[in-house]
Amino acid sequence: MPNLLITGGAGFIGANFVHHWAKANPADTLIVLDALTYAGNPANLDGLEGVELVHGDIRDTDLATNLLRDRQIDRIVHFAAESHVDRSIAGPDAFVDTNVIGTHSLLKAARKVWLDEGSGRAHRFHHISTDEVYGTLSLTDPAFTEDTPYAPNSPYSASKAGSDHLVRAYHHTYGLDTVTTNCSNNYGPYQFPEKLIPLFIINALHGRPLPIYGDGMQIRDWLYVEDHCTGIALALTKGRAGVTYNIGGGAELPNLTVIETLCAAIDKAFAADETLAARFPDAPAAKGQPTATLKTHVTDRPGHDRRYAIDETKARTELGYQAAHGFEARFAETLHWYLNNESWWRAVLSGEYRDWIAKQYG
Template identity: 60%
Template sequence: MANLLVTGAAGFIGTNFVRYWLEHYPEDRLVGLDALTYAGCRRNMDALRHYQQFQFIHGDIGHYENICQILREQQIDTLVHFAAESHVDRSIHGPDTFIQTNILGTHSLLKAAKTVWLDEQPGLIHRFHHVSTDEVYGSLGPEDPPFSETTPYAPNSPYSASKAASDHLVRAYHHTYGLSTTVSNCSNNYGPYQFPEKLIPLMLVNILNNKPLPVYGDGLNVRDWLYVEDHVRGIEKILSAGIVGEVYNIGGNNEWKNIDIVHLLCQEMDRAFAERSELAARYPLAPPANGQPSTSLITYVRDRLGHDRRYAINANKMAYWLNFNPDIAFASGLRKTIAWYLDNESWWRELLARAAP
């Protein structure tokens, strides 16, 4: 039996991880920690109260003493660290929060883990798993090989720079103090519970509200897309069989241009409205509810500052050493995602209302 602390538990990937782990590992105890900022949803945690082995704590990863207390009192031996500020646009306009959460917050967790697991309980078998991003590697050209675990770091935004710094801190705590760590760098995630500021849920919600679909620049920026449950399964593999001190890239083997994603999403939304007649009454503002294609909302906007052109992940290490490959095909995952947002309107409307200025 393991005792897990999951930071960022009420956020997008954290929520999906917690739900997966509670379902598949009922013998484990799991504590979810989240500061409940704009992208964290208390409803996500309240929905899990029926799991006796689950406890939610509203707290900040930057509070070192509180983290130490949680590790001690809950007898935590596994920490899975999702908590982060992650939206590039927000980092451009307000980088301070990213430095505070992603760098100082991660260091607070590492310091607490060292104190409780190494200084107070030497010999305790433990794991600190840090969840990072492919953006730390910078930008690829059209013909460049995908990022591997040995690609030099070259972050280009305050967000990716803050994540790169946190990755280096995790590495340092392993090599200097002997903390048992692993790191995963993932490609773009999509799926249920994602705050509607990222590309797929933003476009989806904007279609339903008859708002423009903003496409940066020429729309030809390329990303590798990974369904969130596949990401969770990848972390599961690392926790169970990953080598301490190693870094693993988790990718979807699924590169798409942004504009092509938007067109595909529009087609799938039009299809959903054609197949489900009740949607027109529920979402009367949506173009397909009024006989118009969703693509009519596509609007090209000024490109993002420092916009990375292409990300792609070489996930051979995960495939070869941990026997992991993503299961969910992109078309299937996108349809699942659309269906979830269509059927969970109150969830995303509540988050948008709370985040409004």
């Protein structure tokens, strides 16, 4: 039975993967290593039995080495990363520290235990990355493939590009069994409310502005997190060593379309459930007004990529990956989750993020 070390497993995508893997493989040993910074939340792992949470930093090479050796880990699934572009613009140092130095720390630990000490254990280092490493596309450019040259445009994407290159180098130089997946924009349960969808849901429920960068026509491929977890599991178990796979959601949409979908869904939810008006009296929908009245265009952020698009042909043909549902159905599930897990996001908002959102949006 495999023994997995899941870094960043108390964060958004990591926690969803822990739930996904534990459900499909209940006999496996799952150890989560997480620094529990602002986006890491032990509550994301509630309801899981037999999952061990280790509070620690991936930059602590000795800690990682001891975990790999003592727990006989044979698979690392590496989610731990700083991931919000706006934060990387304001403070890039943390992104280099975690995403580049932290990934290198894990690679050193893996090389030492799996290769240098000659344990002979079959192993795999699965690195989770982003489509943002490829840069931006025009409206007529073909979608990103695994052979698209890297051209990162933010400190965040540059730091992820650096970590991708390190993973590739450790495979080609030392023979470490690695696989990398580059995903598109994720959404779903447990997402920290700094990203567009949870931020706008919560802002709308409180009657706060929905700040739209520029004209709102930045295009992204939207990937429901459970579909992403399916793709990760396939690459972890079936992917070829040293190979990269792009994981997409098949839903290439402008941000403005996503926001309009969100506004309409909130209006529909309030119309169907009279209790929502009592729970969220400041929401326009509680007063019979359209949520869309909260839309506010603001100055675009520096270096904002215009379009991302994923060509997932390799993942589909080699791994059998396919996103299960379209955007509207999965978004409806996401909204339902946030409406039914108010205690979760209120606890998140009571921490650092409350001050951050006040500073950003008033």
